[in-house]
Amino acid sequence: MNKPHVFLAQSVPDSVLSYIADHCDYTIWDKDEKPTTEQLKEILRHSDGALLTSLSADEELVKNCERLKVISTATVGYDRFDPIGLAKHNVYLTNTPYVLDETVADLLFGLILSGSRRIAELHKEVIDGNWTDKTTQPSLYGQDVYKKTLGIIGMGRIGEKVVHRAKEGFNMSVLYHNRSARPEAEERYGAKKVELDTLLEESDIVVLMVPLTEETTHLIGKEELSKMKQTALLVNGARGPVIDEKALIEALTTNEIFGAALDVFEQEPLPSNHPFLSLKNVTLTPHIGSATAATREAMAMRAAENLVAGALGKTPVDVVKK
Ligand SMILES: NC(=O)C1=CN([C@@H]2O[C@H](COP(=O)(O)OP(=O)(O)OC[C@H]3O[C@@H](n4cnc5c(N)ncnc54)[C@H](OP(=O)(O)O)[C@@H]3O)[C@@H](O)[C@H]2O)C=CC1
Numbered sequence: 387m388n389k390p391h392v393f394l395a396q397s398v399p400d401s402v403l404s405y406i407a408d409h410c411d412y413t414i415w416d417k418d419e420k421p422t423t424e425q426l427k428e429i430l431r432h433s434d435g436a437l438l439t440s441l442s443a444d445e446e447l448v449k450n451c452e453r454l455k456v457i458s459t460a461t462v463g464y465d466r467f468d469p470i471g472l473a474k475h476n477v478y479l480t481n482t483p484y485v486l487d488e489t490v491a492d493l494l495f496g497l498i499l500s501g502s503r504r505i506a507e508l509h510k511e512v513i514d515g516n517w518t519d520k521t522t523q524p525s526l527y528g529q530d531v532y533k534k535t536l537g538i539i540g541m542g543r544i545g546e547k548v549v550h551r552a553k554e555g556f557n558m559s560v561l562y563h564n565r566s567a568r569p570e571a572e573e574r575y576g577a578k579k580v581e582l583d584t585l586l587e588e589s590d591i592v593v594l595m596v597p598l599t600e601e602t603t604h605l606i607g608k609e610e611l612s613k614m615k616q617t618a619l620l621v622n623g624a625r626g627p628v629i630d631e632k633a634l635i636e637a638l639t640t641n642e643i644f645g646a647a648l649d650v651f652e653q654e655p656l657p658s659n660h661p662f663l664s665l666k667n668v669t670l671t672p673h674i675g676s677a678t679a680a681t682r683e684a685m686a687m688r689a690a691e692n693l694v695a696g697a698l699g700k701t702p703v704d705v706v707k708k
């Protein structure tokens with residue numbers, strides 16, 4: 387029997403490629419520039435499945451792809467994909483939940499510590515040769531993390547792992563804001579569900595871990611920033627557009643809040659003239675939440691398992707249900 391054919395828009399680790407090859411024939415996109423929409427439409431017309439992590443897909447893209455059964459992304463966030471539009475043409479969208487949770491929570495804690503204790507800012511002073519007797523003067527003191535109040539907006543899979551670290555490692559109090567309650571997390575960590583305004587007013591560290599949707603776009607803007615403590619840190623591990631960056635830059639410039647630690651941005655990569663680059667009270671990382679060798683390989687394998695299952699006409703484990 388002929389194997390199904392799958393398209394890989396980017397390379398995958400050898401172990402993952404070997405798994406795919408056991409079940410499917412495949413084509414890998416090996417050009418530096420991404421395929422155009424027209425090229426992608428043509429490729430997908432001849433494919434049973436596709437791994438499209440760094441691309442996007444909607445109804446228009448797949449409407450004439452009779453063979454196509456699954457689009458897989460090796461990410462947990464799927465804001466660049468339209469699961470409802472794909473489902474109209476019997477194409478599953480799959481993502482990679484769970485396998486990255488601990489790794490992303492580690493990075494978020496790194497951002498919390500760097501932002502609170504000014505690690506990135508003072509690292510730069512040392513590198514630039516500016517370590518003098520005055521470097522540890524009060525104006526350069528940081529904020530404590532231990533025993534402070536963490537406010538988590540979006541306490542889902544990853545958010546809960548952040549809360550675990552906050553509670554067990556740093557004895558923090560935890561507030562959270564979700565649309566639905568998480569009674570088991572409330573019991574385990576003493577976390578308290580509150581309205582957004584209360585969370586902003588009472589937290590020392592605010593962490594964003596919501597998916598990017600219409601509802602969460604610019605969830606944090608001028609008004610919300612004005613409700614935060616002047617000593618508070620804002621951490622974004624979700625998606626850039628969850629924050630109105632213009633408002634954040636204003637709040638950071640006027641010291642309306644203590645600082646921000648950001649892994650995601652409205653425009654990625656950040657342009658070289660972006661105002662964030664000249665602010666001292668920010669820690670910036672280039673969207674590396676899940677970027678460890680082991681976790682990226684686990685995500686690629688999970689995405690491949692979803693891809694192969696779908697291409698073989700089975701229901702993949704991680705079908706996005708919207
Ligand atoms: N920086 C990075 O490298 C990474 C970023 N991410 C981002 O993190 C996101 C979260 O991942 P994950 O924890 O797995 O997702 P989950 O779906 O497990 O958690 C998301 C949480 O957000 C809450 N939420 C959703 N909409 C709203 C809303 N309008 N208001 C308040 N709360 C809301 C949900 O609760 P409820 O439904 O009850 O509201 C849920 O608890 C991903 O979608 C992705 O964008 C993920 C991995 C790495």
Ligand SMILES: O=CC(=O)O
Pocket residue numbers: 460461462463464486675676
């Ligand atoms: O941003 C990364 C993801 O997995 O989503």
